[in-house]
Amino acid sequence: MGERGETEATGRVTIRDVAARAGVSVATVSRVLAGNYPTSAASRAKVLRAAKDLDYVANAHARALAGAGRKTIAVLLLDVVSSYYAAVAQGVEKEAAQHDRLTLVASTGADPARELALVQMMREQTAEAVVLVGGVVEDAAYRERMAQYAQSLAAAGSRLVLCGRPAPAPDVPAVVVEYDNEAGAHAVTSHLLGAGHRKIAMIGYQPGNTTGEDRVRGYLRALADHGVPRSDAVLHGVGFGQHNGDRAMRDLLDRCDGKPEFTAVFAGDDRVALAAVKVLHAYGLRVPEDISVVGYNDDPVAADMTPGLTTVHIPGEELGRTAVRLALGDTGRSQQRRQLLGTHIVIRDSVRPVTP
Numbered sequence: 001m002g003e004r005g006e007t008e009a010t011g012r013v014t015i016r017d018v019a020a021r022a023g024v025s026v027a028t029v030s031r032v033l034a035g036n037y038p039t040s041a042a043s044r045a046k047v048l049r050a051a052k053d054l055d056y057v058a059n060a061h062a063r064a065l066a067g068a069g070r071k072t073i074a075v076l077l078l079d080v081v082s083s084y085y086a087a088v089a090q091g092v093e094k095e096a097a098q099h100d101r102l103t104l105v106a107s108t109g110a111d112p113a114r115e116l117a118l119v120q121m122m123r124e125q126t127a128e129a130v131v132l133v134g135g136v137v138e139d140a141a142y143r144e145r146m147a148q149y150a151q152s153l154a155a156a157g158s159r160l161v162l163c164g165r166p167a168p169a170p171d172v173p174a175v176v177v178e179y180d181n182e183a184g185a186h187a188v189t190s191h192l193l194g195a196g197h198r199k200i201a202m203i204g205y206q207p208g209n210t211t212g213e214d215r216v217r218g219y220l221r222a223l224a225d226h227g228v229p230r231s232d233a234v235l236h237g238v239g240f241g242q243h244n245g246d247r248a249m250r251d252l253l254d255r256c257d258g259k260p261e262f263t264a265v266f267a268g269d270d271r272v273a274l275a276a277v278k279v280l281h282a283y284g285l286r287v288p289e290d291i292s293v294v295g296y297n298d299d300p301v302a303a304d305m306t307p308g309l310t311t312v313h314i315p316g317e318e319l320g321r322t323a324v325r326l327a328l329g330d331t332g333r334s335q336q337r338r339q340l341l342g343t344h345i346v347i348r349d350s351v352r353p354v355t356p
Contacts, residue, residue, distance in 0.1 A: 021050035033152050044151060048334070051155055073324055074104045074122040076115060078134035082271070083299040084316050088133045088163060091320020099328055101128065110134070110209075112142045119149050123158065129175075129327035131161040131320075135210035143168035150174045154334060159327045163319050165210050167336060176338040177323045181211060184312035184343035185218025186225075188294050189266055191310065191345055193226040196354040197264040197292060201234035203248035204241075204272030212237060212268060215296065219266060240268050245275030258283045263291060263354055270295040270302045273309055277350075288352035298346050308348030315341050 015033075019026045024043055031039050032047040039047075073096040077085040093103045104127070108115040115136060122130045130153060136142075150160040150172045160174040167176050192200050202219050205212030216235065223233055236252055238244045245267060253260060265280075267273035273295030277287050287293050287307060295302055298313035322339060 017054055018047060018050045021054055022046040032148075033155050039148070044148070048151060048155055071101050072104055072125065072127045073101045073129050073131065073327075074106070074118075074125075074127040075131040075133060075320070076118050076122075077105065077107050078110045078136075080105070080107050082269075082297075083301070084269075084297045084314060085133055087316030088320040088323075091317035091322075092131055092324055093320075094317070095321040095324035099324070101324075101328075108136070110136055112136045112138065116142070116145055116149070119146070119160070123149060123153055123156065126156065127158060129159045129161055129324065131163055131323050131327070132165065133163045133320075135165045135212070137206065137208040138168065138210065147172045161323045161327045163323045164314075167338075170336065172336055173334050174336055175323065175326045176336065177319055177326065177341070178338070179314050179319060179341045180343050181214035182218040182221070184296065184314070184345075185215040185266075186222045187218075187343070187345050188296070188310070188312050189219045189222035190226065191347070192264045192266065192292060192294060192351060193222060193228070195264075195292070195351055198228055199232060199234065199262040200264045200266055201236065201252055201260070201262040202266045202268070203236045203252065203276065204239070204245045204268030205237040206239045206244075206268075207237045209240075212240070215268060234262050237268070240272060242271040242275045245272030246279055248272070249276040249279040253279065253283050258285075260285075260291070264351070265291060265293045267293060267295045270297045270299040270309060270311055273311070273350075274301055274305060277305065277309075288350050292351040292354075294351060302346070303348070305350070307350045310348045310350045311346055312343050313346050314343055 015026055015029050019029045024046060028039060028043055029047050032044050073092060075089055075092045077089060079085060089105055096103045106118050108118060119130055146168045153160050154173040162174055162176045164178060167174050205215055220233060236248050238248050265276050267276050273293055277293055280287055280291055285291050295309050295311040298311045302309040302311045318341060326337060326339060
């Protein structure tokens with residue numbers, strides 16, 4: 001008996017049925033559902049529509065989805081050292097446990113290729129949700145591949161969740177849980193401007209990284225709102241983290257022979273800020289008496305620094321919990337769902353008012 005006859009006899013929908021319904025080849029169906037080969041948007045739409053109409057996921061993949069992978073939530077972090085990423089992972093784990101799910105954790109090292117490979121691996125393991133945490137430097141090829149993976153996860157009854165980062169396109173079927181990154185940068189820059197600072201250096205972000213670019217936009221918008229010309233902005237982005245903070249701060253101080261015109265530093269994250277304070281001290285500059293410093297994330301190190309670091313608080317654990325809650329409760333898997341959480345400034349002792 002042929003494949004179609006077998007389908008009619010057993011009631012099991014096959015990949016050939018999906019291909020016939022969509023009017024495409026079996027290979028095209030396989031590529032769309034696997035998400036590992038470029039296909040046109042039109043072909044992808046036809047295949048996903050046919051799979052839905054024929055209830056292909058519910059039948060062809062029922063055994064896989066009912067297996068151990070069905071009870072698994074995967075969370076992919078840029079690293080496992082940052083307190084922020086640890087807080088998000090903890091939120092994922094706590095919420096997953098409440099829903100009787102296991103959590104798998106892996107790190108990407110901010111490598112887009114590794115991230116894509118891990119998403120594909122977790123898809124093959126039939127994870128019920130794949131949660132990506134933190135931004136990467138994206139290009140068109142990366143966005144296209146991630147959109148394909150989101151489609152294939154949705155077709156298999158799973159969900160891609162983007163946590164603290166935007167979706168690669170408005171029509172990608174993913175859950176997007178973000179915090180107001182740009183508003184946080186705007187608020188902390190405005191805090192410095194309100195203290196009388198006009199020459200504010202921003203260091204330690206990563207050009208092209210979605211997280212870093214949002215913070216740059218908030219910084220520049222705050223300058224504009226307070227009448228500070230764009231030419232007075234001091235931007236030096238070499239990356240996040242303590243090593244990059246050390247490098248960026250030394251670069252700026254060496255350019256001016258240790259006598260900076262700027263009176264404040266907005267560090268891209270708290271580890272950048274920690275490094276900046278150490279370098280400023282090494283150059284004989286006091287914080288905040290000579291240079292004020294603010295950070296971002298509100299890592300535990302921010303409260304332990306001397307002086308205590310003024311920074312932006314990100315609700316890391318709540319981001320993780322919300323990501324899992326929305327992914328497991330989401331029924332409209334073909335649509336994109338978004339939720340935005342707020343940020344706020346935590347004021348400590350690292351900013352000194354200045355007078356004109």
